[in-house]
Amino acid sequence: GxxxxxIPQYQHVQEGExxxxxxxxxxxLSNxxxxxxxxxxxxxxLIQLVKSGEVKKQKRLTFQFGEAKKNSSLHITATQTTDVGTYFCAGPMASGSRLTFGEGTQLTVNP
Amino acid sequence: GAGVSQTPSNKVTEKGKYVELRCDPISGHTALYWYRQSLGQGPEFLIYFQGTGAADDSGLPNDRFFAVRPEGSVSTLKIQRTERGDSAVYLCASSSTMNTGELFFGEGSRLTVL
Incomplete structure (x- = not known):
């Protein structure tokens, strides 16, 4: 299906990395x-990306949508302890009415 | 209300019992979703309502699960003959748009089946 x-499933970083x-x-994906x-x-x-190759920024977060609209990335610059959490991407599948979530990347930040 | 409200926040029940979980979406949101999340996993789609009708119920795992939204606002997820494998956090989300716009999630209902 x-x-x-x-990926990755888990990521441990030092604060500032x-x-x-x-x-x-x-x-x-349509978005x-x-x-x-x-x-x-x-x-x-956090955000929605719609256009092929789209890049959006929110302060230290940069989101990118691939040219083929099949992949995406989230980059955080200079992590802070407030960034701790699990980050999920989600895309509409099939009929477009259901949003399917990835398994998430759990980020821990060591102060 | 200001946000999506879910009750109960916690429910402990015994295997075989019947459970109802309630979701009160953001006022005016026509789209309502139910997801199930197990520890360490992403939210798993269960069912989607547009107004009063279930537009997509393909995620319901079996016929023990049923959901209603009779007046196009509050929704109830009903689980019959609960099993230990049903234990999870059940998340409700609402959206103001028809086709997968931003979802606003509630705090979830944690179901534990003993």
């Missing part, structure tokens, strides 16, 4: 969304 895959998570879809889930919390929307 249609899948959204993320950069972090990147990658998302790959088995099919072309891709990114969510952040803090420990014990619920997923919170």
């Amino acid at each position: 249609q899948q959204v895959m993320q 950069d972090f990147t998570t990658y998302c790959n879809s088995s099919t072309t 891709i969304q990114w969510y952040k889930q803090r420990p014990g919390g619920h997923p919170v929307f």
Whole structure:
């Protein structure tokens, strides 16, 4: 079936280091969304990318949508302890009405 | 309300019992989703409502699971004859757009089946 895959599953960094998570879809996506889930919390929307090759920035976070619209990445520059959490990508599958989430990348930041 | 509200926040039940989980979406949001999340996993799609109708229920794992949204607002997820494998956090999300716009999630209902 249609899948959204993320790597790595876990990432441990020292505060101040950069972090990147990658998302790959088995099919072309009309858009891709990114969510952040803090420990014990619920997923919170970060951004949606729609256009091929699109790059969006939110302060230290840079999001990219691949040219073929099958992959995406999230890069965090100079991580802080507030960045701790699990980052999920999600894309609409099949009929477009269901958002399929990846397994997430769990980020821990050592102060 | 200001956000998506889910009740109960925690539910412990015995194997074989019936459970109802409630979701009150953001006012005016026509789209409502139910997801299930196990520890260390991403949210797993269960069902999607557009208004009162279930537009996509292909994620419901079996016929023990059923969801309703009779007036196009509050939704109830119903699980019959619960099994230990049903233990998870059940997340509800709502959206103001029809086709997978930003989802606003509730805090979830943690279900534990003993």
